[in-house]
Structure formats: C-alpha cells, structure tokens
Amino acid sequence: MREYNVAVVGATGAVGTKMIEMLETSSLPIKHIKLLASKRSAGKEKTFKGETVVIEELTADSFEGVDIALFSAGGSISQKFAPEAVKRGAVVVDNTSAFRMTEGVPLVVPEVNEEALKEHRGIIANPNCSxxxxxxxxxxxxxxxxxxxxxxxxxxxxxxxxxxxxxxxxxxxxxxxxxxxxxxxxxxxxxxxxxxxxxxxxxxxxxxxxxxxxxxxxxxxxxxxxxxxxxxxxxxxxxxxxxxxxxxxxxxxxxxxxxxxxxxxxxxxxxxxxxxxxxxxxxxxxxxxxxxxxxxxxxxxxxxxxxxxxxxxxxxxxxxxxxNLLKGASWNSVQIAESLHKLNLVHVNQ
Amino acid sequence: MREYNVAVVGATGAVGTKMIEMLETSSLPIKHIKLLASKRSAGKEKTFKGETVVIEELTADSFEGVDIALFSAGGSISQKFAPEAVKRGAVVVDNTSAFRMTEGVPLVVPEVNEEALKEHRGIIANPNCSxxxxxxxxxxxxxxxxxxxxxxxxxxxxxxxxxxxxxxxxxxxxxxxxxxxxxxxxxxxxxxxxxxxxxxxxxxxxxxxxxxxxxxxxxxxxxxxxxxxxxxxxxxxxxxxxxxxxxxxxxxxxxxxxxxxxxxxxxxxxxxxxxxxxxxxxxxxxxxxxxxxxxxxxxxxxxxxxxxxxxxxxxxxxxxxxxNLLKGASWNSVQIAESLHKLNLVHVNQ
Structure with a gap:
C-alpha cells in the first residue's frame, strides 16, 4: 500500500494542533510527518503517535518529497506557499479562505461532494467552519x-x-x-x-x-x-x-x-x-x-x-x-486527505 | 395633580429591583410606594428616592389603598393576587405570562399599542422580554x-x-x-x-x-x-x-x-x-x-x-x-403606568 509523507503547515495553531490529533486517529497511511510553522516556533517539539517531532521553519523547499500538505496558517501563508508545495508535487488541502472560491479549486466536504476532488489540480480548499x-x-x-x-x-x-x-x-x-x-x-x-x-x-x-x-x-x-x-x-x-x-x-x-x-x-x-x-x-x-x-x-x-x-x-x-476545530476545520481536512487516498488522487495534474 | 399609591410585587427579584429603580426615574407622580415580597423577604429594607422602605409580606389585603400594582413574582403569584388587587381597586401591570393571552387583557408596549390600554378592565399584561x-x-x-x-x-x-x-x-x-x-x-x-x-x-x-x-x-x-x-x-x-x-x-x-x-x-x-x-x-x-x-x-x-x-x-x-430587565420588563411596566396616568386610566371598570 502506498504511504504518504504528510506536512502540516501552521502546526502550533488552534487548528494545526487538532490536525495533528486527527491525523493520529486517521486511517490515512502515513510514512512520515513534517510539522511546519513560523521561524518563531521552529525547534519546538510535538508528539505524533508517540514519537517526538521537531517543528521546522516553513520555506518553499519544506515541501520537497511531501505528498499531502495540510495548510492552516492564515490566508497569506497559503497564497504564498501552497503553489510552492504543488510545484514540488504535493497535493494541498488548504483550510484558509485563500482559494475557496477560485475556479478549478474543489471546495470539499466529503459527505457532500467528495466527487469534486477528481477535478483537483493540486489545491483542494477546506470550507469555512460554519x-x-x-x-x-x-x-x-x-x-x-x-x-x-x-x-x-x-x-x-x-x-x-x-x-x-x-x-x-x-x-x-x-x-x-x-x-x-x-x-x-x-x-x-x-x-x-x-x-x-x-x-x-x-x-x-x-x-x-x-x-x-x-x-x-x-x-x-x-x-x-x-x-x-x-x-x-x-x-x-x-x-x-x-x-x-x-x-x-x-x-x-x-x-x-x-x-x-x-x-x-x-x-x-x-x-x-x-x-x-x-x-x-x-x-x-x-x-x-x-x-x-x-x-x-x-x-x-x-x-x-x-x-x-x-x-x-x-x-x-x-x-x-x-x-468548529474538528469537523469545521482539522477533521474535514484530514477526511479530504483520506478521500484523496481512497480515490487514488494523491498526485498533481497541473 | 393626582398622585398614586404604587405597589411592587416581587420587590427583591431581578426584575422587581429594576422596577424600583425605574420608578425612581419615572415622571409618574408617586405618593407612596409599597414593596411586597414573600414572607422570607419581609422585613428587609430597600431605598426609594432616598427613603428607606421596609418590604412587606404579600397578602390580598396588601392592595388596600393601592392605585397601581406592578407584578413580577412569577405567574402563579399573579394568578392568585392580581384579581385580589383589582378587587381592591388597583390597576395591575403584570410582568408574568399569566394573563398575556387572556381576552380582554391588553398586552401593551407603549411605543406600539398604547391605545389598547383604553380597553383594560384592571389588568394590563407586560409582554415577554424578547x-x-x-x-x-x-x-x-x-x-x-x-x-x-x-x-x-x-x-x-x-x-x-x-x-x-x-x-x-x-x-x-x-x-x-x-x-x-x-x-x-x-x-x-x-x-x-x-x-x-x-x-x-x-x-x-x-x-x-x-x-x-x-x-x-x-x-x-x-x-x-x-x-x-x-x-x-x-x-x-x-x-x-x-x-x-x-x-x-x-x-x-x-x-x-x-x-x-x-x-x-x-x-x-x-x-x-x-x-x-x-x-x-x-x-x-x-x-x-x-x-x-x-x-x-x-x-x-x-x-x-x-x-x-x-x-x-x-x-x-x-x-x-x-x-431585558429594563425595556424587556421593568421599564416597559413603568412606561405602561406612565401611559395609564397620561390617558387618565388609573381606575378599574370591571
């Protein structure tokens, strides 16, 4: 079975923290997890499935080798770095409002429109919590x-x-x-x-x-x-x-x-x-x-x-x-990742 | 000018306390104020316009000589004592839901339907706060x-x-x-x-x-x-x-x-x-x-x-x-009393 390198962008935030928890309980096969945040938070530690993970500073090159990147660090971070992640072959699930209404970017709630994922070109938007x-x-x-x-x-x-x-x-x-x-x-x-x-x-x-x-x-x-x-x-x-x-x-x-x-x-x-x-x-x-x-x-x-x-x-x-932090944000993002895996869509067709 | 003997029923409650405050700021000419509550609260003191007023226990005879009685002590108290007050010649402004939908009882918000007061037969209902x-x-x-x-x-x-x-x-x-x-x-x-x-x-x-x-x-x-x-x-x-x-x-x-x-x-x-x-x-x-x-x-x-x-x-x-304690309850009740005074309706035609 294919296993994924997963990155969480905004790993110290309210949603990012929950994304890590949701990934721990997820059926998504994860090979390696990378936790990314601002320079200020780099070097801090989090645990993932019992292992200590050191938070790294987010740069464009952070996404080398990453298959799935979950973003929740604010719209401007997504604007800047989501395309960089896609350029490096990662599929982005973005929890900000940056791309939600962008044509060609599926806006997905798996219970409602999982099929829309098939149209993705690298970025999938997670809707607003409410x-x-x-x-x-x-x-x-x-x-x-x-x-x-x-x-x-x-x-x-x-x-x-x-x-x-x-x-x-x-x-x-x-x-x-x-x-x-x-x-x-x-x-x-x-x-x-x-x-x-x-x-x-x-x-x-x-x-x-x-x-x-x-x-x-x-x-x-x-x-x-x-x-x-x-x-x-x-x-x-x-x-x-x-x-x-x-x-x-x-x-x-x-x-x-x-x-x-x-x-x-x-x-x-x-x-x-x-x-x-x-x-x-x-x-x-x-x-x-x-x-x-x-x-x-x-x-x-x-x-x-x-x-x-x-x-x-x-x-x-x-x-x-x-x-709102789970189904409204982190859990829906992780569900999208699970759906991408299930539908064999973890690859970028630009 | 006519001056009124005013009673407040439920004088220690959240709304009753505000009724006293609203009466203090009201233009209603008040001769005497009577504060009524349960036996438990009788003997406690409140001030009204700088004077100390001793709270009395509510009984049917409390309303002897009262012109206007403002009720806010729960529906069952109103059910029992409002008719007693009316029997003794008082006009009742009731802040509970006891009589709101009763035919013949005006339900009044002075800004909206002050005229409805003209139909009163002793009891006027104050609507629900919301x-x-x-x-x-x-x-x-x-x-x-x-x-x-x-x-x-x-x-x-x-x-x-x-x-x-x-x-x-x-x-x-x-x-x-x-x-x-x-x-x-x-x-x-x-x-x-x-x-x-x-x-x-x-x-x-x-x-x-x-x-x-x-x-x-x-x-x-x-x-x-x-x-x-x-x-x-x-x-x-x-x-x-x-x-x-x-x-x-x-x-x-x-x-x-x-x-x-x-x-x-x-x-x-x-x-x-x-x-x-x-x-x-x-x-x-x-x-x-x-x-x-x-x-x-x-x-x-x-x-x-x-x-x-x-x-x-x-x-x-x-x-x-x-x-909700002022316009939603006490102030609207006192406004009704002011309107009754203005329209010369402080008397009971049963």
Missing part, C-alpha cells in the same frame, strides 16, 4: 426534497479566531467575574479590524471584516461556499454570523424551505439519522438537543430541534452544532 | 411597509431567568476557568424542567418548557404576543429562542419580509432613527452595531446591521438588542 456543519446537515435533506432557501443565524465559538482569541476571552471573563469594569480587548471581533470589543458575557454580530453591502466576509463565505459545495447557484442563502462567548463548538439556528412538499419532522429525522457524519439529537420530551459543550471533541455534526414552520408548509427550523 | 424589543423595532417599519413575515433567532441573557440563574452562570464560568471538568447546573435552561445543563461557554436552545409541537413556550410567546400586540393574526412569525452566556441584554437576529416593495436599507434606517424608544446603531464602516454589553442599563432598543436580503427584494435582516 459552512461545513451546515451543508453536512442540509445535503441529505436537499437530496430528498430539494433546497430552495436557507436562512441561518450562527452562534460561533471563539476558537475559530485562534489561540490568542481564546486566551483573550478567558481573561475578559476572569476580569468581569472579579468585578473589573474595564477589560482588555485587542483581538476580537476581528484581529484585522480597527476596533475591538469584549466578547465575555456579550454577543458580537461581526466575524471577519465588513464588505460594502453591509454583510461580513464570514456571512458571504457561508452564502457563496454553500452554493459552490452544493453546485447550485440558485439556492437562496442568507446568513447572520455572530460570535458568542463559547470556547469551542459552533451552533447554528437554521431555517430552510424545501422545493418539494411532503416532508415532515419525522421524515427529516429519519433521513438525518441515517446520513453520514450526522448524529441526530432531537427529543424535546427528554430535553435532548445539540449543545456546544457536548459536541466538543467529537467529529460529527449534531442536529436537533427540527420543527416545521407554523405558516410555511415546506419550511423547517433546526439547530446544528459541531466542533 | 417580544418587546422586537416589536419596538418592527412596528415603525410595519406602519410604513406592512409586515408579512418575521423569522427571529434570539441570543438571550441569563438575567431573564432570575437572580439565582445569574449566580449559577457566574459560578459555572469561574469553575470552568479554574479547569474544573464538572460544574453545577441546577436551574438552567428552565428551573421547572427535569434536566439542567451548564450555560457557561455554551448555548442552550431551550428557554422555558417544550410544548407538544417541538417549539418551546418562549418561542410560542414571541409568536403569539407579536400578533396580539400588532393586532394582526396574519403576520407569519417564527422564533428560535436560545440562552447564551450573557448576564443582561437580549440580542436578536431578525429577518423580515415586508408587504410592500420600495424599502431600502437607507429608508429603514431613516424610519428607525426617528422612531420612539429606538437608537439606531448601524455603521459597519465604523464597526457600530448593537451589543448586549453596551445596551445594559439603557431604556432604549438598539437596532443595527440592517441589510437587504440578497435574494428577496422585500426581505431585510437586522440585529436588535435591549436590556
């Missing part, structure tokens, strides 16, 4: 009843903004619990924006920067990526993306309108209970519904609170939760 | 363009669940920050339900108990109360109510579809900027949008992030925030 869990939940329903419309409001965890944002939230929470009236906010809602606000005991309706039309980039990501992954530009998608003081685990209040009539809460529950990557947690009588705290550390997408709209027959509401 | 701020934001838009449909997802603060729930959240947050893996959850999501879950660093898609159809009572409150306050049963309203780890200040992601075409983000901003009780905070370029932390302690409803749906011409999204 998009992934939503399309996992909606695709089985779409297959059966068609999907006319999606309106989603998100409750996103801070870990999507990185390790330092997690620490910022924790420090703010500690300070507020200690009765301090002024707390430090230097990162959230978006490190790249001008103003910063406390997230502790707050809800911030801004993730990423604003665009001209008043939507944020995060909201546009959910809208555009959903259409690309489902290969259907006609689906109406609308999103309001909100950061809440949760460490890990994105929750989503999702409203859908189906193309065809005939769906019931029961039929949707049945479809979802048999769908790949989904755990149905939907029993109001037992107060069973997905929660961020119970989803953390798990690879699946959890769906519950499915109910029919009271006015629109084809309208349904649901609550979708997943670990 | 409903109030939403109808304040939507009514000016409805007046101009008509309202066909509302889909709301809430981000509700814990203070709506009372003082002990606030303490529970704080303790959970402290314990989790200290690295404890087991935290105590005895109240949330609903004190009256079987199971309890941690809210700290979590999002709980349950407020109040579940009903047969999979919606919670809180969600039905938003749906039914909106129709009653706006006197329009044809408005399609749908709600997903979620508790988030915020101490005070409810946030709402609201999607609306208007009956008439022609609205723009600008026209809605203009309407809302001139509407009573609303502060428009809507400037994405300056990262200006409503936040729970900045709304707390203020009486207004804050609206921002207004944007047109990308597919539906009459569809608009917005973010609505207000202090």
């Amino acid at each position: 998009t992934i869990q939503m399309v996992v939940a909606l695709e089985p329903i779409r297959k059966k009843y068609g999907l006319d419309r999606v309106i989603v409001s998100t409750y996103q965890a801070v870990s999507g903004a990185g390790v330092s944002a997690i620490e910022e939230l924790k420090q703010q929470a500690r300070d507020m619990l200690d009765g301090k009236t002024e707390v430090t906010a230097e990162i959230l809602p978006s490190a790249g924006d001008k103003k910063h606000y406390p997230l502790a005991f707050n809800a911030l309706p801004q993730i990423d920067l604003f665009t001209e039309d008043g939507y944020t980039f995060e909201e546009h990501k959910m809208i555009n990526e959903t259409k690309k992954i489902m290969s259907d530009d006609a689906i109406k998608v609308s999103a309001t993306c909100v950061r809440v003081p949760v460490l890990s685990g994105h929750s989503e209040s999702v409203y859908i309108e189906l193309k065809e009539a005939g769906a019931t809460v029961k039929s949707l529950q049945e479809i979802l209970s048999q769908a790949p990557g989904i755990v149905l947690e939907d029993d109001p009588a037992e107060q069973l519904y997905p929660q961020a705290l119970t989803a953390v550390g798990k690879k699946e997408t959890f769906v519950g609170r499915i109910r029919q709209d009271l006015d629109v027959e084809t309208g349904f509401h649901m609550w979708v939760v997943s670990d | 409903t109030i701020q939403m109808v304040v934001a939507l009514e000016p838009i409805r007046k101009k363009y008509g309202l066909d449909r509302v889909i709301v997802s809430t981000y509700q603060a814990v203070s709506g669940a009372g003082v002990s729930a606030i303490e529970e959240l704080k303790q959970q947050a402290r314990d989790m920050l200290d690295g404890k893996t087991e935290v105590t959850a005895e109240i949330l999501p609903s004190a009256g339900d079987k199971k309890h879950y941690p809210l700290a660093f979590n999002a709980l898609p349950q407020i109040d108990l579940f009903t047969e159809d999979g919606y919670t009572f809180e969600e039905h409150k938003m749906i039914n109360e909106t129709k009653k306050i706006m006197s329009d049963d044809a408005i399609k309203v749908s709600a997903t109510c979620v508790r988030v780890p915020v101490l005070s200040g409810h946030s709402e992601s609201v999607y609306i579809e208007l009956k008439e075409a022609g609205a723009t983000v600008k026209s809605l901003q203009e309407i809302l900027s001139q509407a009573p009780g609303i502060v428009l905070e809507d400037d994405p370029a300056e990262q200006l949008y409503p936040q729970a932390l900045t709304a707390v302690g203020k009486k207004e409803t804050f609206v921002g992030r207004i944007r047109q749906d990308l597919d539906v011409e009459t569809g608009f999204h917005m973010w609505v925030v207000s202090d």
Whole structure:
C-alpha cells in the first residue's frame, strides 16, 4: 500500500494542533510527518503517535518529497506557499479562505461532494467552519426534497479566531467575574479590524471584516461556499454570523424551505439519522438537543430541534452544532486527505 | 395633580429591583410606594428616592389603598393576587405570562399599542422580554411597509431567568476557568424542567418548557404576543429562542419580509432613527452595531446591521438588542403606568 509523507503547515495553531490529533486517529497511511510553522516556533517539539517531532521553519523547499500538505496558517501563508508545495508535487488541502472560491479549486466536504476532488489540480480548499456543519446537515435533506432557501443565524465559538482569541476571552471573563469594569480587548471581533470589543458575557454580530453591502466576509463565505459545495447557484442563502462567548463548538439556528412538499419532522429525522457524519439529537420530551459543550471533541455534526414552520408548509427550523476545530476545520481536512487516498488522487495534474 | 399609591410585587427579584429603580426615574407622580415580597423577604429594607422602605409580606389585603400594582413574582403569584388587587381597586401591570393571552387583557408596549390600554378592565399584561424589543423595532417599519413575515433567532441573557440563574452562570464560568471538568447546573435552561445543563461557554436552545409541537413556550410567546400586540393574526412569525452566556441584554437576529416593495436599507434606517424608544446603531464602516454589553442599563432598543436580503427584494435582516430587565420588563411596566396616568386610566371598570 502506498504511504504518504504528510506536512502540516501552521502546526502550533488552534487548528494545526487538532490536525495533528486527527491525523493520529486517521486511517490515512502515513510514512512520515513534517510539522511546519513560523521561524518563531521552529525547534519546538510535538508528539505524533508517540514519537517526538521537531517543528521546522516553513520555506518553499519544506515541501520537497511531501505528498499531502495540510495548510492552516492564515490566508497569506497559503497564497504564498501552497503553489510552492504543488510545484514540488504535493497535493494541498488548504483550510484558509485563500482559494475557496477560485475556479478549478474543489471546495470539499466529503459527505457532500467528495466527487469534486477528481477535478483537483493540486489545491483542494477546506470550507469555512460554519459552512461545513451546515451543508453536512442540509445535503441529505436537499437530496430528498430539494433546497430552495436557507436562512441561518450562527452562534460561533471563539476558537475559530485562534489561540490568542481564546486566551483573550478567558481573561475578559476572569476580569468581569472579579468585578473589573474595564477589560482588555485587542483581538476580537476581528484581529484585522480597527476596533475591538469584549466578547465575555456579550454577543458580537461581526466575524471577519465588513464588505460594502453591509454583510461580513464570514456571512458571504457561508452564502457563496454553500452554493459552490452544493453546485447550485440558485439556492437562496442568507446568513447572520455572530460570535458568542463559547470556547469551542459552533451552533447554528437554521431555517430552510424545501422545493418539494411532503416532508415532515419525522421524515427529516429519519433521513438525518441515517446520513453520514450526522448524529441526530432531537427529543424535546427528554430535553435532548445539540449543545456546544457536548459536541466538543467529537467529529460529527449534531442536529436537533427540527420543527416545521407554523405558516410555511415546506419550511423547517433546526439547530446544528459541531466542533468548529474538528469537523469545521482539522477533521474535514484530514477526511479530504483520506478521500484523496481512497480515490487514488494523491498526485498533481497541473 | 393626582398622585398614586404604587405597589411592587416581587420587590427583591431581578426584575422587581429594576422596577424600583425605574420608578425612581419615572415622571409618574408617586405618593407612596409599597414593596411586597414573600414572607422570607419581609422585613428587609430597600431605598426609594432616598427613603428607606421596609418590604412587606404579600397578602390580598396588601392592595388596600393601592392605585397601581406592578407584578413580577412569577405567574402563579399573579394568578392568585392580581384579581385580589383589582378587587381592591388597583390597576395591575403584570410582568408574568399569566394573563398575556387572556381576552380582554391588553398586552401593551407603549411605543406600539398604547391605545389598547383604553380597553383594560384592571389588568394590563407586560409582554415577554424578547417580544418587546422586537416589536419596538418592527412596528415603525410595519406602519410604513406592512409586515408579512418575521423569522427571529434570539441570543438571550441569563438575567431573564432570575437572580439565582445569574449566580449559577457566574459560578459555572469561574469553575470552568479554574479547569474544573464538572460544574453545577441546577436551574438552567428552565428551573421547572427535569434536566439542567451548564450555560457557561455554551448555548442552550431551550428557554422555558417544550410544548407538544417541538417549539418551546418562549418561542410560542414571541409568536403569539407579536400578533396580539400588532393586532394582526396574519403576520407569519417564527422564533428560535436560545440562552447564551450573557448576564443582561437580549440580542436578536431578525429577518423580515415586508408587504410592500420600495424599502431600502437607507429608508429603514431613516424610519428607525426617528422612531420612539429606538437608537439606531448601524455603521459597519465604523464597526457600530448593537451589543448586549453596551445596551445594559439603557431604556432604549438598539437596532443595527440592517441589510437587504440578497435574494428577496422585500426581505431585510437586522440585529436588535435591549436590556431585558429594563425595556424587556421593568421599564416597559413603568412606561405602561406612565401611559395609564397620561390617558387618565388609573381606575378599574370591571
């Protein structure tokens, strides 16, 4: 059996750390793992399957001999180094937004559009965390009843903004619990924006920067990526993306309108209970519904609170939760690598 | 000028405490204030406009000589004592859900339907916190363009669940920050339900108990109360109510579809900027949008992030925030009392 040299770019980040964990549990046959990060982190050590691995500084030549490179070190790093990796024969699975909407770059959630991998020319994009869990939940329903419309409001965890944002939230929470009236906010809602606000005991309706039309980039990501992954530009998608003081685990209040009539809460529950990557947690009588705290550390997408709209027959509401660092990022990337292996696509046809 | 004897029932609760504060700032001419609570709290002292007031035990006879009684001590207390107060000539403003949907009981948000007070027969109901701020934001838009449909997802603060729930959240947050893996959850999501879950660093898609159809009572409150306050049963309203780890200040992601075409983000901003009780905070370029932390302690409803749906011409999204203990409860009740005074309605016609 073929074995792969795998590189993780951004090995010390919140997602990179989880990528290493997910690779440890993966069925992907790994010959050698290379952990890459900035100069600052080079020389630090991590363990992989019990072995110590020294982190190396990322350079273009790091990818010599690498078969699969998982990137999660920010969009500008991917822009610069993903083509270098491909040039050296590696297939790149990129977890940043750098190439997601680029034509010719498959945007893949294996449960939804694994087949799109066949078109890859070296780079495969991993969708945005909040998009992934939503399309996992909606695709089985779409297959059966068609999907006319999606309106989603998100409750996103801070870990999507990185390790330092997690620490910022924790420090703010500690300070507020200690009765301090002024707390430090230097990162959230978006490190790249001008103003910063406390997230502790707050809800911030801004993730990423604003665009001209008043939507944020995060909201546009959910809208555009959903259409690309489902290969259907006609689906109406609308999103309001909100950061809440949760460490890990994105929750989503999702409203859908189906193309065809005939769906019931029961039929949707049945479809979802048999769908790949989904755990149905939907029993109001037992107060069973997905929660961020119970989803953390798990690879699946959890769906519950499915109910029919009271006015629109084809309208349904649901609550979708997943670990944004796992299915929303690292696990989906590793799944893509597994699919590439399964479909014998770990080679670059430029 | 007529001056009133005012009673506050539930004077030691989260809302009752704010009712006293709001009465202190109110223009309502108050002759005497009576603070009522359970036997357990009787004898404790509070101050009102610099004077010490001793809390008395609530009995039916407490209402002798009372003109206006503000209730916020739970539905069963209102069920039992509001009729007793009315029998003794007091007008009751009830902040519980006990009488909200009762025919003949006006359900009032002064900015929206002050006129409904004229029909009162002794009891006026104060709507649910999450409903109030939403109808304040939507009514000016409805007046101009008509309202066909509302889909709301809430981000509700814990203070709506009372003082002990606030303490529970704080303790959970402290314990989790200290690295404890087991935290105590005895109240949330609903004190009256079987199971309890941690809210700290979590999002709980349950407020109040579940009903047969999979919606919670809180969600039905938003749906039914909106129709009653706006006197329009044809408005399609749908709600997903979620508790988030915020101490005070409810946030709402609201999607609306208007009956008439022609609205723009600008026209809605203009309407809302001139509407009573609303502060428009809507400037994405300056990262200006409503936040729970900045709304707390203020009486207004804050609206921002207004944007047109990308597919539906009459569809608009917005973010609505207000202090659930003030406009969502105590301030709206005191406003009702002010309106009763202004309209000369502080008398009971049974």
